[in-house]
Amino acid sequence: MPSLEYFLVxxxxxVDQWTNLVSVFEIVEEVHPPAFPxxxxxxxxxxxxxxxxxxxxxxxxxxVLRRDEAVSGPHHVNFTWKARRHRLFVDLNVNVQGxxxxxxxxxxxxxxSASHTITVHQVATVQG
Numbered sequence: 051m052p053s054l055e056y057f058l059v060x061x062x063x064x065v066d067q068w069t070n071l072v073s074v075f076e077i078v079e080e081v082h083p084p085a086f087p088x089x090x091x092x093x094x095x096x097x098x099x100x101x102x103x104x105x106x107x108x109x110x111x112x113x114v115l116r117r118d119e120a121v122s123g124p125h126h127v128n129f130t131w132k133a134r135r136h137r138l139f140v141d142l143n144v145n146v147q148g149x150x151x152x153x154x155x156x157x158x159x160x161x162x163s164a165s166h167t168i169t170v171h172q173v174a175t176v177q178g
Contacts, residue, residue, distance in 0.1 A: 051101070052101065052104050052158070053099050054096065054097075054099075054158075054164055055096075055098060055099050055135070056097050057095070057096040057156050057166060058077050058094075059092050059094050059142075059154050059168065060074045060075060060076055060078060060092070060093055060095060061075055061076035061092065061093070062075040062076065062093060063075065063093055063139065074095060078090070078092060078168050079167075079169065080168070080169045081146070081168060081169070081170045081171065082174065083170065083171075083173060084173065086148050086173060087145055087146060087147045088146050089145050089146075090142075090144040090146060090168075091141075091142075092142045092143075093139060093140065093142070094139070094142055094154060094156070095139055096138050096156055096163075097135060097137045098136050099134065100131060100133070100134050100135065100136070104131040105131050105132065105133070105134075106130065106132075107131055108128065108129070108131075109130070109131060109136075109159055110158075110160075111126070111157065111158050112125060112127070112157045113127075113140050113155065113157075114154075114155040114157065115142070115152060115154055115155075117152050117153070122144075125140060142154070146170050148170075149170050149171055149172040150170055151167050151169055151170070152167070153165050153166070153167050154167075
C-alpha cells in the first residue's frame with residue numbers, strides 16, 4: 051500500500067516545468083471572512099509514495115468536506131499509478147455559512163489517509 055508523503059489545503063500552487071518542484075502558496079489554516087456566506091476557492095494538494103507494487107494499477111482518491119453535521123462530496127479523482135511518486139491536485143470551492151471548523155478529508159481507495167482542518171472565525175464587527 052502506498053504511503054502518504056504530504057496533504058495540504060492552500061490557495062494556490064505552482065509546479066516548475068524544469069525542476070518538477072512544487073511551490074505551495076498560502077496554506078489555509080484559518081479564515082477571517084468579511085461576511086457570511088463566503089465561498090473559499092481552495093486547492094487540495096497531496097503526494098503518495100509507491101512501494102513499487104502500485105505502478106500500472108488503478109486508484110481512486112476522494113476528498114470529503116465535513117462541517118458540523120453537513121458533508122459535501124466525495125469529490126473523486128481516478129488515476130493509474132505511473133511512477134514511484136504520485137501527486138494529486140484537486141480544486142475545491144467551499145461554501146461557508148458561518149463560523150466553525152471545516153475538515154477536508156483525503157481517502158485513497160476508500161481508506162482514510164489524512165485530514166486538514168480549517169478554522170473559520172466569526173465576522174469581526176466594527177464598533178464606533
